[in-house]
Amino acid sequence: MLLVDIKDQVALVTLNRPDAMNALSRALRAELHKTLKRLDADPAVKVIVLTGAGERAFTAGLDLKELGSDPNGLRAANATEPSENPAWAVIACRKPVIGAINGVAITGGFEVALACDVLIASTNARFADTHARVGITPGWGLSQKLSRLIGPYRAKELSLSGNFLDARTAEAWGLVNRVVAPEDLVPAALKLAADMATIDVEMLVTYKGMIDDGYETTLRQGLELEQARSTAHNRQVTPEAVEARRAGIQARGRTQ
CATH class of the missing domain: 1.10.12 (Lyase 2-enoyl-coa Hydratase; Chain  A, domain 2)
Structure with a gap:
């Protein structure tokens, strides 16, 4: 469910549940934390690129099917432990994490994207905060970080409507660094990571x-x-x- 490829001091980490829109199941959240912690301590790695498998989704956030079968599942939305909270798992990584946003980043997936240090988006990328539509409030940082990045007016527009934001508008609003064609996404992220990796x-x-x-x-x-x-x-x-x-x-x- 999580692929790791290390080359030339850059680690490419791929959320690999494309059939489930790379939803963040409990097992995937735990594996992501364990992997990022290991890479953070690995002297052979300087920079990390985080992306999702396929072109549909970076990640759709928490696995709603799993939550529906677990009466305590919603506690994950307010978890503070990095093993349960993937946004904190990313933030806790001391090394640069470049998010290569290949598809939709929805709700919890949006929060994971915002936890990255740099965002490069495919033209297929779209962002949405559907917390209000689902009837829950964010607990992984979205209500605070989004407004600091794009301003409170735009943040309220997104969060209080649940509407999608396309990649080009996200770039214009300063939410992502740049937008590239789908086939150029990972190469562009790896190229930037390689530039960073030339630094101590x-x-x-x-x-x-x-x-x-x-x-x-x-x-x-x-x-x-x-x-x-x-x-x-x-x-x-x-x-x-x-x-x-x-x-x-x-x-x-x-x-x-």
């Missing part, structure tokens, strides 16, 4: 943490956080190391 993994983790932690505060607090962490980090950087990397940057600039 400690720097990837440090810089991602600075951005995420600062974003959760006010601007002034974020600036103070940056100053404190930057001072601590840069104190350990030698002029020789900067010079060696500057040559690499110049060489890369000539080829791009």
Whole structure:
């Protein structure tokens, strides 16, 4: 139900339940957490790409058939443990996670997409928050994160209507980084991941943490956080190391 392919320090993780629209069953949620935790600790991996099998769905969210047969199943919608809450499993990963959104990302699937660090969408991708239509409220972060990304007016439009948002509009609203043809989706995500993987993994983790932690505060607090962490980090950087990397940057600039 979960495929993992590691090549050149990039891990491609695929939710593999296409017949069920890659719905997040209890078993898949547990496996995703276990896999991301393992990849986060794996020195052979610097960047992770997360996608879904097929072209229909990234993931349709919680497995409603499974929930219907389990009287306690709805507790998963408010779970805080990463083994039960896949959005937290993604957020807990210190390394960059690129979401390659191949199809619909609905409700809980939308929340998992929002947990990623970068989103590249196929033209087949669509996003929808159907919590209100199902009669439950989100517990994996959607009500808070979506409004911070696209503004409260647009977030309310989506969440209070349950309407779908197409990939091009999502790009225009700043929800996804860019939109590509379906056949180009995984190659584009892997190419970006490969670019990131040329950077030292400690720097990837440090810089991602600075951005995420600062974003959760006010601007002034974020600036103070940056100053404190930057001072601590840069104190350990030698002029020789900067010079060696500057040559690499110049060489890369000539080829791009």
